[in-house]
Amino acid sequence: MTFSLVARCAExxxxxxxxxxxxPAVAARCAYTRAGVGAVASQNITDPRLGPFALDLMQGGMSxxxxxxxxxxxxxxxxxxxxxxxxxxxxxAIHSGQNSLGVWTHAYGADVxxxxxxxxxxxxxxxxxxxxQEAPGHLGDRLIAAMRAGLAAGGEAGPIHSAGxxxxxxxxxxxxxxxxxxTQECPIEAIALAWDVYKPQMADYVKRALDPRxxxxxxxAGDE
Numbered sequence: 001m002t003f004s005l006v007a008r009c010a011e012x013x014x015x016x017x018x019x020x021x022x023x024p025a026v027a028a029r030c031a032y033t034r035a036g037v038g039a040v041a042s043q044n045i046t047d048p049r050l051g052p053f054a055l056d057l058m059q060g061g062m063s064x065x066x067x068x069x070x071x072x073x074x075x076x077x078x079x080x081x082x083x084x085x086x087x088x089x090x091x092x093a094i095h096s097g098q099n100s101l102g103v104w105t106h107a108y109g110a111d112v113x114x115x116x117x118x119x120x121x122x123x124x125x126x127x128x129x130x131x132x133q134e135a136p137g138h139l140g141d142r143l144i145a146a147m148r149a150g151l152a153a154g155g156e157a158g159p160i161h162s163a164g165x166x167x168x169x170x171x172x173x174x175x176x177x178x179x180x181x182x183t184q185e186c187p188i189e190a191i192a193l194a195w196d197v198y199k200p201q202m203a204d205y206v207k208r209a210l211d212p213r214x215x216x217x218x219x220x221a222g223d224e
Contacts, residue, residue: 001022001118002043003021004128008112010090013088013170014167014169014175016039017033018147024182027162027163033168034168044080050071057071058085064093068093078095080099082096086111092108104118105122114126120157124150127150128146131147161183162180163190164179176199
């Protein structure tokens with residue numbers, strides 16, 4: 001019911017996850033990033049505990065491959081799960097359980113790994129990877145390009161209704177956490193529109209948290 005990618009910007013050190021599904025609020029359950037550590041997507045009959053658990057292992061010094069091995073050793077019902085991971089060195093790893101739904105597969109690239117289940121075809125994860133690697137610019141721009149490429153390659157077997165994109169940078173909270181929890185239109189385009197609005201303001205919201213005195217105007221009535 002889902003296709004996604006986790007990725008790293010080798011230039012900035014940012015990590016990101018982009019994901020879409022026919023299920024509601026997919027990003028609320030499946031997308032996890034941690035600054036300086038990595039990014040994880042946990043999907044397919046989702047266990048939301050796996051994302052934080054994987055990042056904790058990574059923060060403790062494990063590589064992405066070691067994290068996936070650790071999850072296999074310690075977590076239950078892994079035959080129903082897909083877990084994607086990327087670490088601070090750009091290493092990637094994935095577990096896809098044999099009970100993943102429908103057509104499921106995954107693909108790897110430099111600083112990116114993608115996977116999906118209940119896919120329209122087996123080409124979708126590779127299209128995600130190619131879309132990411134071929135796109136220029138900010139990590140967020142590249143994640144959006146990847147999701148559009150995955151959708152153009154067929155996406156999920158049925159209509160998608162939710163999507164999300166999470167990016168972490170240097171602070172302990174996500175620098176961007178954009179979601180479309182349900183729509184009859186295209187949730188990926190909803191996220192893309194939100195990113196167009198949020199991208200120019202992303203650094204300002206970090207400034208507002210760290211030092212309101214240095215923050216620019218909010219641009220709303222009464223703010224001078």
